[in-house]
Amino acid sequence: MLRLALHWQILIGMLVGSIIGISLNATCSSKTVQLTAEDGLPTGVSTAEVIDSSSSTIIRYTDKDGTTTERTVDPVSQAEGVFASIDTLETADPVAVRIYLTHGKSTAKRIGDWFARLGGLFLRMLQMVAVPLIVTSLTTGVIGLGSSEGIGRMFRRTVLYYLATSMLAIGTGLLAVNLVRPGLRVGQVENVNVPSTESESLVDVLFHQLEAMIPANPLGAFVSPNYLSIIAFTIAFALFSISVGGRTKEFVGDLATAGFEVMMAMTMAIIRLAPIGVFFLIAAVTATQGVGVFGSLAWYVVAVSLALGCHACVTLPLILRFVAKRSPLEFAKQMSPALLTAFSSASSNGTLPLTMSSVEERAGISNRTGSFVLPLGATINMDGTALYEAVAVLFIAQLHFGFNLPFSQQIIVALTALLASVGAAGIPHAGLVMMSIILHAVGLPIEMQGVILAVDRVLDMARTAVNVWSDSCGCAVIETLEARDAINASYREQQLNS
Ligand code: ASP
Numbered sequence: 001m002l003r004l005a006l007h008w009q010i011l012i013g014m015l016v017g018s019i020i021g022i023s024l025n026a027t028c029s030s031k032t033v034q035l036t037a038e039d040g041l042p043t044g045v046s047t048a049e050v051i052d053s054s055s056s057t058i059i060r061y062t063d064k065d066g067t068t069t070e071r072t073v074d075p076v077s078q079a080e081g082v083f084a085s086i087d088t089l090e091t092a093d094p095v096a097v098r099i100y101l102t103h104g105k106s107t108a109k110r111i112g113d114w115f116a117r118l119g120g121l122f123l124r125m126l127q128m129v130a131v132p133l134i135v136t137s138l139t140t141g142v143i144g145l146g147s148s149e150g151i152g153r154m155f156r157r158t159v160l161y162y163l164a165t166s167m168l169a170i171g172t173g174l175l176a177v178n179l180v181r182p183g184l185r186v187g188q189v190e191n192v193n194v195p196s197t198e199s200e201s202l203v204d205v206l207f208h209q210l211e212a213m214i215p216a217n218p219l220g221a222f223v224s225p226n227y228l229s230i231i232a233f234t235i236a237f238a239l240f241s242i243s244v245g246g247r248t249k250e251f252v253g254d255l256a257t258a259g260f261e262v263m264m265a266m267t268m269a270i271i272r273l274a275p276i277g278v279f280f281l282i283a284a285v286t287a288t289q290g291v292g293v294f295g296s297l298a299w300y301v302v303a304v305s306l307a308l309g310c311h312a313c314v315t316l317p318l319i320l321r322f323v324a325k326r327s328p329l330e331f332a333k334q335m336s337p338a339l340l341t342a343f344s345s346a347s348s349n350g351t352l353p354l355t356m357s358s359v360e361e362r363a364g365i366s367n368r369t370g371s372f373v374l375p376l377g378a379t380i381n382m383d384g385t386a387l388y389e390a391v392a393v394l395f396i397a398q399l400h401f402g403f404n405l406p407f408s409q410q411i412i413v414a415l416t417a418l419l420a421s422v423g424a425a426g427i428p429h430a431g432l433v434m435m436s437i438i439l440h441a442v443g444l445p446i447e448m449q450g451v452i453l454a455v456d457r458v459l460d461m462a463r464t465a466v467n468v469w470s471d472s473c474g475c476a477v478i479e480t481l482e483a484r485d486a487i488n489a490s491y492r493e494q495q496l497n498s
Pocket residue numbers: 346347348349382384385424425426427428429430431432460463464467
């Protein structure tokens with residue numbers, strides 16, 4: 001029987017999921033209901049809001065003296081559909097209220113919710129294996145490196161790669177937003193108010209990251225889970241097993257290897273479910289969001305996509321070709337289960353087990369490199385997020401000020417975007433949360449973030465895939481550099497012996 005390769009299966013799952021989700025969303029249509037005094041509307045209304053639209057529609061009116069009355073309004077409750085928005089028409093006499101209802105939306109939303117729940121089961125499986133996989137894999141990897149000198153070299157290379165690619169990504173983002181100038185092309189963009197939260201200063205955020213690396217309660221870190229704490233503690237544990245040496249080191253190494261083999265087998269079994277999981281996740285997003293959200297923010301979406309595309313399809317493949325000496329197309333195919341899952345789930349942490357198994361089982365990169373570079377990368381290396389932060393903040397600035405930020409301010413955006421991407425967690429919408437720090441740094445109102453909320457989910461999916469792609473390319477680069485060192489060392493040894 002013909003059996004399609006896994007990446008084709010996942011791709012088909014995504015395609016069918018999007019078609020079903022978009023068709024479901026398209027079944028919704030808007031309807032406007034206008035209420036007047038005949039519908040039981042009190043006269044002298046100054047404001048009106050819908051306070052319950054689940055079964056019957058209850059509207060709270062406030063009259064000119066500030067007195068509030070609540071009424072269940074029949075025409076609305078009889079109408080099929082869910083509440084979308086409300087307008088008070090001040091000019092009409094008696095004052096009328098216009099209510100927008102969206103037909104069929106409730107059914108689409110219900111089905112969308114079920115898709116999200118079913119897709120959530122797949123994500124739960126990935127979450128289930130994540131912590132034990134990181135711990136066993138990292139321990140095996142570090143003990144395999146053999147000495148703290150080997151680890152130090154790998155660490156320096158990894159951090160250098162993270163910094164270099166993140167800066168390249170931000171540069172690409174700035175170039176795109178300066179060329180496309182999305183904020184200066186937009187007519188009217190609706191501002192959705194986000195609840196204003198106290199934003200932390202950049203120093204606080206970075207200091208929290210430092211604190212996370214020294215978990216006061218390591219067991220607590222495993223339970224929450226805090227990935228940075230887990231990584232730091234596991235590396236320390238493995239390093240000290242090496243320094244204790246002898247049977248202890250052997251025992252820890254054997255235990256970790258056995259655990260790693262079991263966790264890898266579990267992950268491989270979960271991967272087989274990826275096409276179904278991805279189908280549900282994509283269908284849920286497209287059913288609830290549709291494609292209409294792109295309308296007013298089209299140029300902004302174009303700028304982000306252009307820059308992400310350029311970084312993923314030009315910059316990283318060039319590094320892959322010339323530094324890692326690998327075929328970018330071949331490597332992308334090997335990494336496709338992880339990339340497509342990252343796209344559908346918008347979570348690099350959630351995708352981590354798939355990234356690790358694809359790197360090792362499909363791309364043939366050693367556990368020694370993969371187990372070190374990937375968990376660290378999923379937490380702190382986010383090229384896609386850094387790029388997106390830069391584009392989004394400049395877009396908001398163009399909208400707010402009506403002109404492009406000067407170069408000096410753009411440098412501040414670039415630096416804060418880099419640090420914000422290091423601080424962002426590998427979970428959906430983490431980049432949006434971190435953005436308030438950059439907005440604060442260049443004196444923009446935090447509420448302006450509301451403008452881009454509508455399209456954040458789909459851009460989150462794209463930037464997460466880029467984050468995972470950059471981590472994977474980093475693995476290939478470090479693997480090649482380490483292998484070159486090993487060859488040089490053995491050559492030197494041969495020379496000495498002869
Ligand atoms: N969702 C992204 C990730 O998991 C983070 C972000 O929101 O940019 O990598």
